[in-house]
Amino acid sequence: TRATNAPYEVFNGATSLETVPVGQQAAPDDFTDQGAVWETLGTFTITGGTLLVELSDNANGMVVADAVRIERVGDVPPIIDNGETGFGASGAWVPYAALGFENDLHYNWAGDGSDVASWSFTVTPGQYQVAATWAEHTNRATNAPYEVFNGATS
Known part of the structure; x- marks a missing residue:
């Protein structure tokens, strides 16, 4: 047994x-x-x-x-919040306090893809799970495109 x-x-x-x-x-x-x-x-x-x-x-x-x-x-998994080192926003992104991770976020209206928010991490080569968060609302996109890059290659 x-x-x-x-x-x-x-x-x-x-x-x-x-x-x-x-x-x-x-x-x-x-x-x-x-x-x-x-x-x-x-x-x-x-x-x-x-x-x-x-x-x-x-x-x-x-x-x-x-x-x-x-x-x-x-x-502890690294997190870059909007407004911290590693976050960037080009175009018409609007900062907003009171919602989101650590009670702040950036938002933008639908457009042609030229306004970009980015989070850049320095990492050791390997396999990574990538996750995002946002404050939900009925006026949010149903198809927000996230693109993940390996260096400069998506």
């Missing part, structure tokens, strides 16, 4: 951060990546150069060791 408390211990270098008991009687079910289904053990802050995961046999049944996947997460 598989263990209901397989002890995965997570270390920051040589310092134990937490022991996570995992039931191995059911298959992992948190997410799929590279053709395998994975179980999340938690999010941990690593201050040194080594993250170590150990699985011991100190359990109430058979323990199975297969693979461990890590992914760097937890960095």
Whole structure:
């Protein structure tokens, strides 16, 4: 019988951060990546150069060791609000306070595409999820075009 408390211990270098008991009687079910289904053990802050995961046999049944996947997460995602360094607006954009992220936004009426608002981030090469926010209203565009650039290439 598989263990209901397989002890995965997570270390920051040589310092134990937490022991996570995992039931191995059911298959992992948190997410799929590279053709395998994975179980999340938690999010941990690593201050040194080594993250170590150990699985011991100190359990109430058979323990199975297969693979461990890590992914760097937890960095506060950078946000550039209108009015901050990295934001630019060309044309007839109007600043407006009291709505939007941090209670301010810029707005513009429908046009020919020559008025542009932009947010420029300095990033490390890699894959990024990009998200935008706005204050909703019935007078807003149903087709606001966002274009994402990789350097100078869209």
